[in-house]
Amino acid sequence: MSGGWGFETRQIHAGAIVDGEAGARVTPIYQSAGYVLDDFDDGVERFAGRSAKRAYSRNDNPTNVVAARRIADLEGGADAVLVASGQAAIAAALHALAQAGDHILTTDRLYEGTREMVRGSLARQGLEFEQLPIDADEERWVAAVRPTTRAIYAESIANPLGEVADLALLGRVSARTGVPLVVDNTVATPYLCRPFEHGAAVVIHSTSKWLGGHGSVIGGAVVDSGAFDWSAERFPHLHAPRPHGAPSFAERFGSAAYGAYLRSVVVLEHGPTFPPTSAFLLLHGIETLSLRMERHVANARAVVAALAAHPAVARVHHPDHDDAQAEVVGRMLPDGAGSVVSVELRGGRAAARAFLDRLRLVSQMTHIGDVRTLAIHTGSTIHGKLAEEERLALGITPGLVRISVGLERADDIVADLEQALEGLALEEPAP
Template sequence: MANVLEKTAYRFDTQRLRAGYEPKEHNYAVSPPIYQTTAYDFRDVEHAKALFGIREAGNLYTRIGNPTVSVLEQRVAALDGASGAIALASGMAAISYTLLNIAEGGGRILTSPYLYGGSADSFKKIYPKFGITIDYAKNIENPEKLSDEITPDTKAIYVESISNPSAVLLDIDAIARVAHEHGIPLIVDNTIATPYLYNPIAHGADIVIYSATKGLAGHGNVIAGLILESGKFNWQTDKFPQFSEKYYTLRDINDNNRSFLEVFPEAPFTSRVRFNYLNYFGAALSPFDAYLVLLGLETLSERIAKQVQNAKALAEYLNTHESVEWVRYPGLKGSPYYDLAERDFPRGVGGVLAFGFKGTTAQRETFLNSVKLFHYHVNIGDVRSLIVNSPQTTHGELESYEKKIADIPENLIRISAGLEDVSDLIADLEQAFKKART
């Protein structure tokens, strides 16, 4: 139940294998066991009182905490340098619980126009019905002007570190400074980058979100999400009264009601998500799915490094192709985001790129129908290479004017580079281009 994180000096590649897990505490099992149980016996009545009173760390019920899930939470928190983490049943659950937790009771979220289609559509359809207004920033790429778009009711700024599908990069450091000047947190969806390529907390982010379905797990076999917090943001302000609200369920041994800030001073945000939103909305990650994400993390560095290598080679190939109108990949010289990529992404800018197909709609569809090695579907971050026409699929929820704001033209095709030999991937694209032209 409690999320007590390791604080060691181990480096990234050691943490992805070892953080949050001590074999001697689990019958010396080398791999974290799958604790496939609904609930946990109490030693005695006093033990039950201590657990329910949050005076002792332990497990009560798998909906709010499970040993396998806890290892995942602690491991990703260690990789990101976070003070707290919570794993959930999907990336969308991570987004929704984050925004509801921050803007509870109403408020505004200032966001980037460069977002995953599901995020953008939910911002339009769902949150306004809960009193939360989403404002799309006109100056997200000009942080010096961003202050003009923050209102007294703005509760947070929300961005993606590498956007889906166009791989837009933002100056996260500058945006964080603006957010903090106004006493609001910066939320960063770091799904494409993963902590291997980018650490949002080190650049000023207060909350980090992952769809662990993608690069973190990396094998296209699990749906999962994570929320992490930096432990640095001051939630004890009039703008966020919910964190100072005292609850009977958090009472001390003398029956004094307490707040999340009092009980969980290092991780009030994720703890509040756990005991309020996860507890009662119930998007719990199963132990088996947590185990699958843990397996994926064990090869995170090698997978992402190879995907970056393949993505860059594919971008360079496409950049000079006669059937390609443009290529969007920050690792290409000439990209408007190349300088940011060089400054903030020393290990590369991920495995996702986009290009504009030069030709008719019919030719574009023939091209997509002709690929043999690429998988045509909507996931990203898989070990297999994937391809999709985002404007008609992942961003098909967006109306024409919304696609224009997000700079998603109808001829955009997104690639998520996998681990195959890049020569085979290029050959597959080439034969598909030829069929589209004939």
């Protein structure tokens, strides 16, 4: 969006269109599978990709395009594509970079749904993943890069324990090795962190979370920085000539080659279509992102302060409450570190069960980024498929409860959490 407008203005206006027929100021829902061709030759041009007019809604719907452009604008990127879910965004982003036999580096702190996909379907498709500690130094990351490495993957704020990746360090690794940095920025949102400013090439979002904000729609987004050199030998599918003598994606789109390939090949062929009705709701959520994130952050800090002082709580996990991360948090997240707060209860699993079942205001459910405060015992749900030793290695202790702090009055959230903690065991259970 031109004009040098601030974030709060762009979250309302960036990418907007005014409907040509009715003049609607709010982006309409274009509920259509396809679009009428002007004539025979127009159809040829559209399907050859030589026309700016759209051909099909599988990968090009006007409502979706507005939402994608707005997210790209807020992240500081050049292009974005909406897909059906956050998981679909991860899969599509990596499919647009790698093929069977390729290697991808990740941090060892990933959302469990991502870890399941890495160990499961993506591994079965021939991608090799290697994890490094999230706090590994720059030289260790550089040394781990192979000729077959196609991406470095990290979460800006890891879910559920809040470890913060040093994106500036990973951005330097990307610049030194020519391997693009891919960042899942769901928990931070572009209001708190913009990975492109630290050297990332691709940003991923589960738009179901804070971007949408109301827990009403599932969706995902992949954003291209427009600054990475996709003509490198690592990406022959982007720089090699296309069939029938067509120019390569790098020749035609330059630094925007990745986004063009993602939209016109990966999304078109795999078909993880995002419904325009969901894009309409997503746009309404994005319009208040800054206001909501300020409240989310303030409420999370109130929850952290209250629970850290409670005798039934052994430990609180949140980036703002971790002295070991203070330096990197200060650099990466100066305006706040999100609103996911995880607590370890002294009474273990039994205490977690009692605590969750006593909640009255807070909803017990799997989701984050909602206007409502939510809580869940991850060890028996999200991480329930893991062996106990695997959970412990990830920091998922028997008494761990993840809380996604919402927008209710902070005093009310704290009061509900404290009444649910009342009378819980104050000692760790015997091993």
